[in-house]
Amino acid sequence: MFMKISAKTKICLIIGDPVSHSMSPAMHNAGYEALGIDDRFVFLGAKVKAQDVGVAVECMRKMGIHGLTCTIPHKVEVMKFLDEIDETAKKIGAVNTVLNKNGKLIGFNTDWQGTVIPLEKIISLSGKKVLVLGAGGAARAIVFGLLKKGAKVKIFNRTKEKAVKLAQEFNCQVTSLSIKSEIRDFDIIINTTSVGMKPLEKETPISTKFITNKQIVFDIVYVPFETKLLKEAKKRGARIIHGTEMLLHQGTTQFEIYTGHKAPEEVMRKILYEKN
Numbered sequence: 001m002f003m004k005i006s007a008k009t010k011i012c013l014i015i016g017d018p019v020s021h022s023m024s025p026a027m028h029n030a031g032y033e034a035l036g037i038d039d040r041f042v043f044l045g046a047k048v049k050a051q052d053v054g055v056a057v058e059c060m061r062k063m064g065i066h067g068l069t070c071t072i073p074h075k076v077e078v079m080k081f082l083d084e085i086d087e088t089a090k091k092i093g094a095v096n097t098v099l100n101k102n103g104k105l106i107g108f109n110t111d112w113q114g115t116v117i118p119l120e121k122i123i124s125l126s127g128k129k130v131l132v133l134g135a136g137g138a139a140r141a142i143v144f145g146l147l148k149k150g151a152k153v154k155i156f157n158r159t160k161e162k163a164v165k166l167a168q169e170f171n172c173q174v175t176s177l178s179i180k181s182e183i184r185d186f187d188i189i190i191n192t193t194s195v196g197m198k199p200l201e202k203e204t205p206i207s208t209k210f211i212t213n214k215q216i217v218f219d220i221v222y223v224p225f226e227t228k229l230l231k232e233a234k235k236r237g238a239r240i241i242h243g244t245e246m247l248l249h250q251g252t253t254q255f256e257i258y259t260g261h262k263a264p265e266e267v268m269r270k271i272l273y274e275k276n
Helices: 024-035 050-063 077-081 087-092 111-120 137-148 160-170 180-185 228-235 243-259 265-275
Strands: 010-016 041-047 067-070 097-101 104-108 129-133 152-156 188-191 216-219 239-241
Touching (some): 024 243, 050 077, 077 104, 097 243, 111 137, 129 137, 137 152, 137 160, 228 239
Parallel strands (some): 010 041, 010 067, 216 239
16 A cells, blocks of 8 residues: 655544554544545554653644544643643543644544443433443543433542542442442443553453343443453353444544544544554
8 A cells, every 4th residue: 555644644642541542543544545545644553651741741842743543541641741632522521532623732532432332322411320431531431421311420430539539520420339249230330440451361250140131331442342251241141342333433533633623433443453
């Protein structure tokens, strides 16, 4: 394939730790190629340690990097280095998308669409009981999106203090899951933690024996494609949603922020599933 990259090509970059597993570059670059704008944009990745996020943002500013995508664990930390934060991202308290608009760095959050869109394709969220596992940057966006759509949310986190803090901010509830059978009372279970990724790929964030065939289980981890949580949930008859769907839908929204073009969703989905 002939590469169209030149000195005029705008760089978009995903930063995280780890980041080598990320499929965002493949997904975005496939989108650029499909729209014939791969001479104007290229998407790359870089491992950045937590203590170096400020340095990475300063590099973005100095080098004129066009877009900065933030993954675990940088979604909260990055906010302090930006010039402006979109109202939704402010409410969420986390940023996964930074646009360099003529030298002004603006933060957005598209993670909430990444969760809400796949769920709403199969169920109305209004009034549904949802268990959110985790209390980090991704959980913040997901809780925001669920509440926006009228769901009833409970948060479970291994460090209860973090769950309590998040629940107080968003005016929702916390569960300790001290009675594990409470798991079966939820309509939807969403894992926002890194449990299921290497080196924790043989673990699940909660006991799976109480998952039922009336539930939807969504794991935002997408490497491996099917986590142990999803495998166990499928065995118990639950409907599962792979993390690839969240990656896709937060990415299509992000694509539009970076390029101003409507994302070619099916092209981007195809590349993600081929990579799996």
